[in-house]
Amino acid sequence: MSRFVDRVVLHVSAGSGGHGCSSVHREKFKPLGGPDGGNGGHGGSVILEVDLGVHTLLDFHFHPHAKASNGKPGMGSNREGPRGGDLVLKVPDGTVVLGEDGEVLADLVGAGTRLVAARGGRGGLGNAALVSRARKAPGFALLGEEGETRELVLEMKSVADVGLVGFPSAGKSSLVSVLSAAKPKIADYPFTTLAPNLGVVSAGETTFTVADVPGLIPGASDGRGLGLDFLRHVERCAVLAHVVDCATLEPGRDPVSDVDALEAELAAYQPALSADNGLVGLADRPRIVVLNKADVPEAAELAEFVTEEFASRGWPVFTVSAVSRDGLKPLTFALADLVEKFRLDNPPPEPSRPVIRPVARDDSGFTVERDHSARGDFVVRGARPERWVRQTPFDNDEAVGYLADRLARLGVEEQLEKLGAEPGDAVTIGAVTFEWEPTLPAGVEVPLTGRGTDARLEQTDRVSAHERKHAHRVRRGLEGIDPEEQ
Numbered sequence: 001m002s003r004f005v006d007r008v009v010l011h012v013s014a015g016s017g018g019h020g021c022s023s024v025h026r027e028k029f030k031p032l033g034g035p036d037g038g039n040g041g042h043g044g045s046v047i048l049e050v051d052l053g054v055h056t057l058l059d060f061h062f063h064p065h066a067k068a069s070n071g072k073p074g075m076g077s078n079r080e081g082p083r084g085g086d087l088v089l090k091v092p093d094g095t096v097v098l099g100e101d102g103e104v105l106a107d108l109v110g111a112g113t114r115l116v117a118a119r120g121g122r123g124g125l126g127n128a129a130l131v132s133r134a135r136k137a138p139g140f141a142l143l144g145e146e147g148e149t150r151e152l153v154l155e156m157k158s159v160a161d162v163g164l165v166g167f168p169s170a171g172k173s174s175l176v177s178v179l180s181a182a183k184p185k186i187a188d189y190p191f192t193t194l195a196p197n198l199g200v201v202s203a204g205e206t207t208f209t210v211a212d213v214p215g216l217i218p219g220a221s222d223g224r225g226l227g228l229d230f231l232r233h234v235e236r237c238a239v240l241a242h243v244v245d246c247a248t249l250e251p252g253r254d255p256v257s258d259v260d261a262l263e264a265e266l267a268a269y270q271p272a273l274s275a276d277n278g279l280v281g282l283a284d285r286p287r288i289v290v291l292n293k294a295d296v297p298e299a300a301e302l303a304e305f306v307t308e309e310f311a312s313r314g315w316p317v318f319t320v321s322a323v324s325r326d327g328l329k330p331l332t333f334a335l336a337d338l339v340e341k342f343r344l345d346n347p348p349p350e351p352s353r354p355v356i357r358p359v360a361r362d363d364s365g366f367t368v369e370r371d372h373s374a375r376g377d378f379v380v381r382g383a384r385p386e387r388w389v390r391q392t393p394f395d396n397d398e399a400v401g402y403l404a405d406r407l408a409r410l411g412v413e414e415q416l417e418k419l420g421a422e423p424g425d426a427v428t429i430g431a432v433t434f435e436w437e438p439t440l441p442a443g444v445e446v447p448l449t450g451r452g453t454d455a456r457l458e459q460t461d462r463v464s465a466h467e468r469k470h471a472h473r474v475r476r477g478l479e480g481i482d483p484e485e486q
């Protein structure tokens, strides 16, 4: 059994989109056959997918960087660049994905459940797709978008069937080691176990998993010992087994008060995931009491003495020894029965419950500021619109015109007005400096300042080249109409 890695930081980067191609169709006797530069291919995405054959996050521990491939550039003769391949990372069932700020992005449950962890950049439009009424033969193409890059935290909440809880040194790890093939660390000092151990147990037809968690002590809910955080590993367990040390000589401890103290801690635990896993809270989970260390004569006596008390609470009681292996068989079969019953009552979730994360794409993340440099009066920061146009034709009026249109649609006009810009003021964006003309070209009276039209394009993710071209034309056709009315 491998070590149980339960939390890893994973850096994911999606592939960038290929650049659009700027090309002119050429044929004998038809020197200028019109623009035919194809679009760049989309970059590949990084996708997390639940695979029931994967049980740990160990792989990510060793390979914490994942990158999907880039899209290829578009080509002449309207050939689209090939897409970058998606990178599918297999994760265990019950993996929780957290964002940089600790927010839960997804709780991946069920075979095949997928999360797009980093979305590939879209390919840039080729000049063929940039044709408009105003620009019949654009001499430029657009750059591909960069792929998303994020830092994620993956946490595994083991989906064990049986959770062993108990005081430090009660023998939890010892039990896992004799019930299964797992070889957890066992030692006679408290808090030997720092991360949960998972073992697979076979009992007749039934196979189930047992998780041992670090020792619990009174006050754990206030952070004493290792606290209660790790109880998330037993949140989904079908059965909780109290492992009781009947041989302890510590003053003030005996099996009944040990179990009572732990019950109080379990009741204090606030499940992080009670929301939709359909399970009852920890406090209501069926219990089994395992009285351990019966190989020690005094312990066996004490176990016999307290059996009645636990049985009267309706809990099955088993007296065992992890050292001599006495009493393990009946315990194993009783656990198997409870697990079977739980599985019947709680059928597994749909084989695939896709978790779709809303993609936040801020296409207007720029600011317009008064510029104090000698170059211009205003400067647009945050956006890198020069990246939008390929082949840097900044002396090319057409490309500059395209940029100006696009900036107008994104709301730069509005911001300039707010800042008190006057016609003729110089506006600098990256390498380009414009002379600001607040009145848009002839025939256009209402400046397009909203994000409506562009947002529509942004949301039409993964559109075909044809759809894109069409959308582009539609957008063009809508020029001059107030975005609110569209």
Ligand SMILES: Nc1nc2c(ncn2[C@@H]2O[C@H](COP(=O)(O)OP(=O)(O)OP(=O)(O)O)[C@@H](O)[C@H]2O)c(=O)[nH]1
Pocket (backbone or CB within 6 Å): 166, 167, 168, 169, 170, 171, 172, 173, 174, 175, 185, 186, 187, 188, 189, 190, 191, 192, 193, 194, 212, 213, 214, 215, 216, 292, 293, 294, 295, 296, 320, 321, 322, 323, 324
């Ligand atoms: N005599 C006897 N000793 C046992 C038995 N089970 C466990 N021990 C001993 O008790 C000590 C603690 O055992 P562990 O299995 O590490 O206990 P744990 O509950 O996992 O402890 P933490 O990980 O610290 O919470 C070790 O020295 C074991 O050898 C048993 O059945 N009989």
Ligand SMILES: [Mg+2]
Pocket (backbone or CB within 6 Å): 172, 173, 174, 185, 186, 192, 193, 212, 213, 214
């Ligand atoms: Mg242990």
